[in-house]
Amino acid sequence: MSHATSGVTVRSNRDNDDSWERQMAADILGYAGKRVVVMGCFSGTGEACARQLVALGAEVHGADIRPSPVAGLASFTQVDLKDAASIEAGVAGIGGEIDALFNISGLPQTFPGEDVVTVNFLGIRHWTHAWLPRIRAGGAIVTVSSLGGMNYLARQPLLAEFMGNADIAAGRAWYLANAATAGDPYTLSKEAVNTWTQQSAPALMARNIRINCTMPSPIDTPMLDDFRKVAGDAVLGAFAKAKGRFSTPEEQALPLILLNSDAASFVSGVCLAVDAGLSGGLATGALNMQQMLAEAAAG
Template identity: 75%
Template sequence: MAKDILGYKGKRVVVMGCFSGTGEAAARLLVDLGAEVHGADIKPSPVNLASFTEVDLKKPDAIAAGIAAIGGKIDAVFNVSGLPQTFPGEDVVTVNFLGIRAWTEGWIPHLNPGAAIVSVSSLAGMGYLARQPLLREFMGITDFAEARQWYADRAAELGDPYSLSKELINTWTQVSAPDLIGRDIRINCTMPSPIDTPMLGEFRKIAGDAVLGAFAKAKGRYSTPEEQALPLILLNSDAARFISGVCLPVDAGLAGGLATGVLNIQQMIAEASAA
């Protein structure tokens, strides 16, 4: 029999955002791999989970209650929840970063040695290294209300709240990794290109077909939820036990092409518009 290199059988894992899309796909795959999967979201999941807990990431009390309701020791945390830009900016930043951070940090005392954390970021957060002083200033605010006010006071200069939230996820992941590895806990994130999920329609309202088409050009299509769920599962698995602090593009080579100048996003948008 082949060795179980992923090592999920018998592990207790938590999937935040298991209602639909990538989170639902991840939860299903983890169940198939033999994990004891505990889900959380604002809507019940269709997956046959060990438990489901309703959690609103905008509310610190709900986050703490959700962690207490699931309880016990955990081997892996999957953060897949997120809001698009069609929601108020304060809510986007709160759910996509502040809530995810509070949820994750609340689990850290309950994580077994060798545990791992993975979050879904986005290619929209690619520019995080160019805004480090600003992002680190925001990261220094731990109170939800204070952080929301900080964002509201600067919303015009901060730009797209979704991109900001994903830049924060990338930065937080890499800033947290050195300390967590000292506790035998790994943390990573993925940066997907557009995914064929119900949320894609919300992004289309903001970005338009040309921009989404440009970001899908590398492969000629959008990725599937499963194609995004599998890298999450890999990063939290035993097979990736020496990987931490990584912001992994899952985009069929798009980020690499842009970084090296092989691809030009403005040209790609223009070509997609013409098509």
């Protein structure tokens, strides 16, 4: 490809390599040979993500509170996201520089509220900050949030107060003192993830590091039973209405892989709904939540 400027023909670098298009087609995601870390690879979306990254040729280092069944990991490190010392030891144990960080661990509301906000946000933030000096230029971070956090822009004053607690202990203490005002801990934690993602993007881009998150609708994993205990079948059924079924772990893992890939090199600060059009339908009135709840309750 070329173009003329002031009578001079300027040729792009692509013309110097006739195989550029073939190379991009063969490895458009660009994971071959890259060093990545997956937090939360014991089961569900995290397990599916780690398996696919191994298949794509990445050097995959897994971390979780329980051992991962994924074959082909370069290493596995046990990390408790409720414990700052465990987090820091985990980062040091894996060591070295990385190209991409996948934050996929999470807890539902069936756990104590202070643990939910810690694992889903406070611990993930501490873990990510511990990795930042080791993330190479051109690297990327992606975190799993939730549709449960989609109202984050309406709660910025409360979220600023919660997120202003710089460490895990202070954040847990704040939640315990403000639980009644903060509301559902899962919702609070995911709203914080969305806010943190977008707030962090400009400063990280100055270092050529991208950060994004996804907001899944309910996923068909063992954790779905925990959400069923809290929300009930009618609510879960309504959230499955757009597609007519729940998402699979693989359907959530692949967008995470895309966001951290070379194919998304100009994407940062995005909270991507991965919900088969549910949130878009609700936002524009194409779907009606009250009607969907009534239909789901009626079976």
